[in-house]
Amino acid sequence: MNRNLENLISLNSRFLVLKQEDAFSDKELVAELRKLPIHIYLICKSSRILLDRNNSLIDKKTITLNFYTNINGIRKDIIVKTINRPGQLIEKLECNYPFNKFKAFGSNKSFHSEGKTNLLFKYLTAQNETYYEESNLEVLYVGQAFGKNGERITIDRLKKHEKAQRVYFDTQDKFPDEEIWFLSLTFEPTLMTVFDPRSFYDKSQMQEDLNQQYKIETNPIPFDQQITILEASLITYFGTSEYNKEYLDFPSKTHTKYNELYKLDFNSVGFELSTTSIFSKLFSEKVKADYYHYERYFLHNETERKEMLSWAR
Structure with missing residues (x-):
């Protein structure tokens, strides 16, 4: 692992669409949504x-x-x-x-x-x-729809989604005064590299760092892995383990669906989610209600990070 630079990927929310299940039968709406790369969705509960x-x-x-x-x-x-x-x-x-x-x-x-x-x-x-707390949306489940080449969007997934049906019927059975909403969205990645300034005094080390940066810039993380990284991050952040059963150990190296992060020597991954455009705050049993949600996950253990960032002390 290169100790003189830190590679970061940040995923920032865009194209938020808040709908209920009956909207997915609207052909004109679905046609418009297909123009957007909305591959992530949150199943939420709100006051009726x-x-x-x-x-x-x-x-x-x-x-x-x-x-x-x-x-x-x-x-x-x-x-x-x-x-x-x-x-x-x-x-x-x-x-x-x-x-x-x-x-x-x-x-x-x-x-x-x-x-x-x-x-x-x-x-x-x-x-x-x-603002009234009745506008809050409680996040119950995080999912994705991508397909082989990104041809599927969340609308396709939600039309025939057993887990969505389970969440829906559980909510109607236990909380008849509340209702289910589907928040579809996409995120835009930003790649950042932070250099150890001392490496510029060592020409051989500086060249190694530049080579590593070039490798990341010319071998971007595949889009499907970006979607999986985001899904895993949101599951961990909101703590939706009642319905989500995968990626609960994120950011462990054990899952092959985001191993490109480790192959390219990324040090951390983060996301930023703003819901001001849908006039609702998100929350869960783990996270308090807010318009803005942000988290950063380190991909290496604390010892490795201390060694990597020792120059900053």
Whole structure:
């Protein structure tokens, strides 16, 4: 192992898509999602947020919506106000049983918009710069969809996924006042190399370091291994061992699906995940609710790292 440089790979989140299972039958949506390399997904649990249309008011200036949850038989009302925008006026709002989908109409009953009340709640509260814990998403399972050459995306996997069905039915059985959401996303890798500055005084050592850097830059970690590295990192970080049974020993050398990290002499791998774009904080039994999640995993033991970074002391 080269002791004069540290090679890092950081995976940063992009293209977050939050949907429920019924959205995967929408051909137009699936066609749009296929344009994005969304190979990682999180199965999450969230409070079922409903809309009480009878106690909601609409006039030409404002819209006042009565959202509510009903956890363990205890109703919690959350009143959200927003502007009824000129030029896009909403005159009528429909929200029929089970009160988790809405349809909005403009003048002369013209169609305005429709969607899930949960997503509408997240959007409007974020617009008002107000956050409620009911928008939190609890991460239950981490998975991937890649295929032989990356031709599969998470939508393909979730259509026929036994584990997703198990998580779904477990949640409906144990937590009927909550619902399952699927967060599909991709990450963009960043490679970094940190040199021991003393190596520049030793020409032979400096050349060895430069050769190692060139090796990494010209032999990138295959994309499928990047996906596996990310999946393993997220499983370890969120502690989803109730449903995830693989990669629980990450970053151990024993798993061949990410051994390229060790072959190329990487020292650490990390990820950064931001969920501000979906107006929700992620959490798990292991991790507190937050918009931002970051972790870095060292691929070598503490003795090796101390030896490698001894020049910094």
